[in-house]
Amino acid sequence: MLRREFVASLAALVASGAFAQTTQTPAEPGLQVGAGTPFTPDFVTQRARALSQSAYEEPRRIPEAWTSISYDDYQAIWFDGRNALWNDEADTPLRMDVFAPGLYFPTPISIAMVENGMAKPLRFDMGVFDKTDKFPDLPIDDSLGYSGLRLRAELERAGIYQEFTVFQGASYFRAIGTGDIYGASARGLAVDTASPTGEEFPEFREFWLEKPVPGADTFVLHALLDSPSCTGAYRFAITPGAPLVMDVDAHVFARRDIDNIGIAPLTSMFQYDQTNRHRFTDFRPAVHDSDGLQIINGAGETIWRPLANPKELQISAFVDNNPKGFGLMQRARNYSDFADLEALYHRRPGVWIEPKEDWGRGSVALIEIPTPSEIFDNIVCYWRPSGGVERGSENRFSYRLTWGDAPGYGQGLTVLNTMIGSAFDNNGMIVLIDFEAGATVPDDLNEIDIITQSSAGEVSGGVLQRNPETGGPRLAFKFYPGEATLIEFRAQLQLADAPLSEVWLYRWTA
Numbered sequence: 001m002l003r004r005e006f007v008a009s010l011a012a013l014v015a016s017g018a019f020a021q022t023t024q025t026p027a028e029p030g031l032q033v034g035a036g037t038p039f040t041p042d043f044v045t046q047r048a049r050a051l052s053q054s055a056y057e058e059p060r061r062i063p064e065a066w067t068s069i070s071y072d073d074y075q076a077i078w079f080d081g082r083n084a085l086w087n088d089e090a091d092t093p094l095r096m097d098v099f100a101p102g103l104y105f106p107t108p109i110s111i112a113m114v115e116n117g118m119a120k121p122l123r124f125d126m127g128v129f130d131k132t133d134k135f136p137d138l139p140i141d142d143s144l145g146y147s148g149l150r151l152r153a154e155l156e157r158a159g160i161y162q163e164f165t166v167f168q169g170a171s172y173f174r175a176i177g178t179g180d181i182y183g184a185s186a187r188g189l190a191v192d193t194a195s196p197t198g199e200e201f202p203e204f205r206e207f208w209l210e211k212p213v214p215g216a217d218t219f220v221l222h223a224l225l226d227s228p229s230c231t232g233a234y235r236f237a238i239t240p241g242a243p244l245v246m247d248v249d250a251h252v253f254a255r256r257d258i259d260n261i262g263i264a265p266l267t268s269m270f271q272y273d274q275t276n277r278h279r280f281t282d283f284r285p286a287v288h289d290s291d292g293l294q295i296i297n298g299a300g301e302t303i304w305r306p307l308a309n310p311k312e313l314q315i316s317a318f319v320d321n322n323p324k325g326f327g328l329m330q331r332a333r334n335y336s337d338f339a340d341l342e343a344l345y346h347r348r349p350g351v352w353i354e355p356k357e358d359w360g361r362g363s364v365a366l367i368e369i370p371t372p373s374e375i376f377d378n379i380v381c382y383w384r385p386s387g388g389v390e391r392g393s394e395n396r397f398s399y400r401l402t403w404g405d406a407p408g409y410g411q412g413l414t415v416l417n418t419m420i421g422s423a424f425d426n427n428g429m430i431v432l433i434d435f436e437a438g439a440t441v442p443d444d445l446n447e448i449d450i451i452t453q454s455s456a457g458e459v460s461g462g463v464l465q466r467n468p469e470t471g472g473p474r475l476a477f478k479f480y481p482g483e484a485t486l487i488e489f490r491a492q493l494q495l496a497d498a499p500l501s502e503v504w505l506y507r508w509t510a
Contacts, residue, residue: 028082029127031098036118039208043119044222045251047206048233049394052253056228059107059205062145065138066102074103076135083128084152084161085113091214094153095161098122098146099168100129102138108145110206114222119208122146149207151219153240164240170201171225172267176349177243177404183268183289183348184328186401188225188234189252190262190382194315194367202227204234217241230254230261230389243349243404247356252395261389262365262382263397264353268328270307271374274419275506279309284339287374289348290328293366293381294409294502298322302410302502306418307379308368310509317363317384325409326364327352328381331416333405343374349403353383356398361386413438413493413501416470420508428460428480429508433491435501437471442495445473449494452477456484462491485510 061067077100081087085096101108112119124145148168152161155178165175171188191200208222218239225232230252237247248264268290272280280287288307295303298321307328308314329350332338338345362385371378389395419432442448450462460478467474473493481487487508493501 028080029125030083030087031085031096031128032123032125033113033120034123036115036120039112039114039117039119044206044208044224044233044235047224048231048251048253051224051226052231052255056226056255059203059226060143061106062101062108062143063139063141065136066144067104067106069102069136069138071103072134073136074100077102077129077131079128079150080130081161085122085209086211092212093214093216094151094212094219096209097150097152097163098128099148099150101144101147105147105169107147107203107205108143109147109204111146111149112206112208113211114208115211149209151209151221151238153219155240164244165238165246167204167207167221167223171204171223175238175240175244175246175401175403178241179347180242180349180404181344181347183330183345184351185267185377186351187262187265187267188223188250189227189230189232190265190380191227191229191258192260193262193265193365193380193382194313194369195260200227200229202230202232225252229256229258243402246401246403248397248399248401250397252389252397254389254391254393254395256391257388259388260384262380262384263359264399264401265380265382266328266351266353267377268307268379269371269374269377270309270368270379271371272309273306273332274417274421275306276309276420278421285336286332286338286345287340287343288330288332288345290330290350290379291332292329292415293326293364294329294352295320295326295364296324296410298324300324300411301499302412303505304415304502305366305505306415308507308509309371309378310368311370312509313370314368314507314509316366316368316507318366319361319363321361322358323355323364323383325352325354326381326383327402327409328379329409331414350405352402352409354400354402355383356400359383359385359397410502412499413441413472415502415504416472418504418506423478428478430476430478431489431506433475433504434467434470435472435475435493440495440500441473447495448473448500449497450475450477451490451492451494453490454479455486455488457481457487459489464493479508481508481510 086092167173174185204223206224210220223234233251235249271287273286293305367380369378413435416434445464458480462477
């Protein structure tokens with residue numbers, strides 16, 4: 001998904017101060033709501049169930065003239081924060097903005113505000129947007145609608161409402177912990193990702209936002225998902241902060257047998273780091289939103305798989321039973337890791353997924369797509385249940401998404417960095433793995449056992465040295481790929497026959 005420019009436009013709008021308003025001037029219309037209808041906790045589930053029992057209908061689309069505009073055109077129209085929902089209610093601790101239609105967002109969505117058991121729909125109004133004279137003259141008709149929503153709250157200063165989550169485009173959404181900037185995205189559901197027949201993108205068609213009581217710090221949003229293959233009812237309980245925590249309850253109804261279905265999918269970008277730096281001419285030492293996939297499997301083993309930007313599409317499956325958690329993490333957290341004053345990759349949050357019940361047998365799927373540029377998302381991961389879902393079935397999944405810094409997940413010394421390059425005089429390849437320092441690391445590194453495995457090629461014995469900058473052990477080994485074009489590596493440090501570090505996995509390709 002191409003979205004670098006769109007995220008940059010969000011950052012520019014925030015920097016402009018357009019969303020820091022706390023009072024509404026009489027000249028601004030504000031978001032208008034219609035007459036209310038009853039809303040109950042299982043209302044969306046009933047809608048999704050009924051919808052799944054009928055044939056799929058394509059949603060209405062906005063006029064083609066709106067989707068043919070340029071990125072610069074779309075930047076020329078923006079929501080005026082003075083029109084935010086509840087902007088004139090000082091006791092309500094939440095503000096909601098909406099996004100204009102157009103460009104990458106051809107499907108209008110329905111949004112309603114829920115209060116006292118009644119759902120009141122928002123009426124579409126071009127008057128809530130500001131625009132420059134560069135915005136083109138486009139047709140206005142009944143097919144138009146808002147393309148997404150953004151939530152804001154008082155996170156750091158009283159009276160200043162900062163955004164913390166955005167829902168826009170298909171079933172995509174993204175969030176940030178306080179002090180972070182947008183990076184990886186999540187989705188409601190993935191269907192047939194990396195399939196030869198093409199991927200299906202389910203869409204959130206309708207949203208219901210519950211009006212929070214004064215003093216609330218958790219905000220509830222409901223969403224109805226629809227696609228040719230399935231429908232779904234979603235409930236998001238979002239608690240902003242550092243980190244931001246999002247509890248998700250999903251009730252999925254299958255219209256057909258779906259073998260390749262992705263639960264809790266994440267999407268990110270990885271172009272290069274010190275594993276493949278030689279392929280890119282760039283002043284920055286690394287460019288990525290996430291640098292690794294972390295898994296705590298059902299057996300309690302902690303796995304770290306550095307991400308790759310392969311020359312050909314590659315798919316990995318980490319088979320498991322009742323995973324304890326997984327996520328796309330950004331462990332590189334220093335400015336010097338990227339030296340980028342604009343993208344600020346060191347402030348991109350990791351996203352950790354924690355199932356709230358047993359998910360049974362399946363696999364954590366990792367899809368890595370070749371990319372020449374940082375403007376493309378090229379990393380996808382999700383839980384793929386064994387056997388998929390059957391036509392007519394009802395499937396419940398609940399999980400917690402944590403958006404923020406990466407520490408605290410799993411056991412053992414974490415991997416800080418992975419470096420791969422040619423050995424002296426091109427005599428083989430060298431792999432360097434830096435582990436964190438810790439109280440469990442003995443003063444004498446010779447007491448540590450090094451466990452390495454490879455699927456092909458010739459691998460030398462490992463050598464441990466202490467990294468004087470991190471204080472932790474550095475593992476180095478050499479390998480000779482020979483005729484191999486793909487090698488799977490596994491390495492771990494052990495002490496007294498017990499794991500000292502997490503398991504490092506890597507797929508090397510020629």
